[in-house]
Amino acid sequence: MSTPSSPLAVARRRRRAALLLLFALMALGVAAGTAVGSRAIAPAETLEALRHALGCAGGPFACPAESTIEEIVRGYRVPRTxxxxxxxxxxxxxxxxxxxxxxxxxxxxxxxxxxxGAAFLGALGVYLFGFTDPRQYIWFAMAGALIAGVVVFSASSVGGGRASPLSLVLAGAAVTAFLQAMTQAVVLFDATVLDTYRFWVVGTVAGRDAAVFWQVLPFITLGALMAVAAAPGLNLLGLGDDVARGLGVNVERSRAFGLTAVVLLCGAATAAVGPIAFLGLVVPHIARRFTGPDHRWLIPAAALMGAVLLLFADTLGRVVTRGGEIQVGVMLAVLGAPYFIALVRRRKVVSL
Structure with a gap:
């Protein structure tokens, strides 16, 4: 038992405060994403559009819009937020x-x-079947991420070996190089594929309706539950494979379970909004400064922080250039890269 003033109790209170703050910022980001855009809409009109949608007998998305403002709020801002x-x-x-x-x-x-993997199969779906709507090629992109994850994990275990962290990185680099070359070959064959691919690859939530949200929600929900369940085992794996085995952990099964969560989470999100890879790079480093290396706290904190950054970057990208917008992938790179460089230069990157 820890006393109220013990270091463990202080750390626990700090982690809880950080999660509560991130949750509040996430709620603020959702409100900003719904209320703010290239067209100025009064808060009262935004609330009225949402109230009318929630009061619709057929559901919030089944009720037809009664005005242009309702169409903007419910048809564009709410789904992308x-x-x-x-x-x-x-x-x-x-x-x-x-x-x-x-x-x-x-x-x-x-x-x-x-x-x-998501880029290659998504581009292949556009090339072979003419799919240019995100609701169509998103299934190909998710399947590509799943296949790539299976291939990487299998290749890292080839020859009866175990999927160690080093073998995973090497196999991932090889598969990535091959798939990137194949994707470039596909997009050069057809201008339609190139246009769709370059809009997707920069990373954006624009042009996605509610159907895309409902398509990826089950995969992300399942992946999130698996990520939370994988956190205790991941803490033990951080001590080293031999130590983890000595503590009774099935290392291969634990790693396969966690990487399945990664494939579900990353595959669904990347298929829907494109490869916003910088977010996954910098967010855990920021979260570790508040939670420490304990993944039971780190994973929820990193998830909430990722949502906060993506929401505010998307909202800022809509208003920074009136009459147009900057894609969220570009905004995150512009805003986050200087911080990450400063973090590294000051040697404050928390070790794993």
């Missing part, structure tokens, strides 16, 4: 998981070939 919320949660948690399983502080969702 909801998608930014779950994508940020997924990519933030993915970054913490990948850095933990690979023991690499520079790991992100592109390290295991998931982004490359």
């Amino acid at each position: 909801a998608l930014a919320l779950i994508a940020g949660l997924a990519l933030g948690a993915t970054g913490a998981l990948i850095q933990g399983y690979t023991r690499n502080p520079l790991a992100d969702s592109g390290l295991l070939g998931l982004n490359a």
Whole structure:
């Protein structure tokens, strides 16, 4: 038992305060994403549009819009804000998981070939079947991420060996290089594929309706539950494979379970909004400064922080250039890269 003034109790209170603050910022980001855009809409009109949708007998998305303001709020802002919320949660948690399983502080969702797999099969779906709507090619992108994850994990265990952090990184680099080359070959064949691919690859939540949100929600929900369940085992794996085995952990099964969560989270989010890899790289480093290396706290904190950053970056990208917008992938790189560089230069990157 820890006393109220013990270091353990102080750390626990600090972690809880950090999670509560992040949750409040996330709620503020959702409100900003719904109320703010390139067209100025009064808060009262935004609330009235939402109230009318919630009071609709057929459901909030089944009721037809009665005005242009309702169409903007319910048809554009609400779906993209909801998608930014779950994508940020997924990519933030993915970054913490990948850095933990690979023991690499520079790991992100592109390290295991998931982004490359989603890009290749998504581009192939556009090329072979003419799918240009995100609701169509998103299934190909998710399947590509899943296949790439399976190939990387299988290749890292080839020859009867075990999928160690080093073998995962090497296999991921090889698969990524191959898939990127194949993707470039596909997009050069057709201008339509190139246009769709370059809009997707920069990372954006624009142009996504409620159907895309509902398509990826089950995968992200399942992945999030698996990520929370994987946290205790990941803490033990951080002590080293031999120590973890001595404590009764089935290392291969635990790593496979956690990487399945990574594939579900990263695959669904990347298929929907594109490869916003920088988010998964920087968010865990910021979260560790408040939670420490304990993944039971780190994964929820990284998920909430990912959602906060993605929501505010998307909202800022809509208003920074009136009459247009800057994609959220670009905004995150512009805002986050200087911070990450400063973090490294000051040597305050928390070790894994």
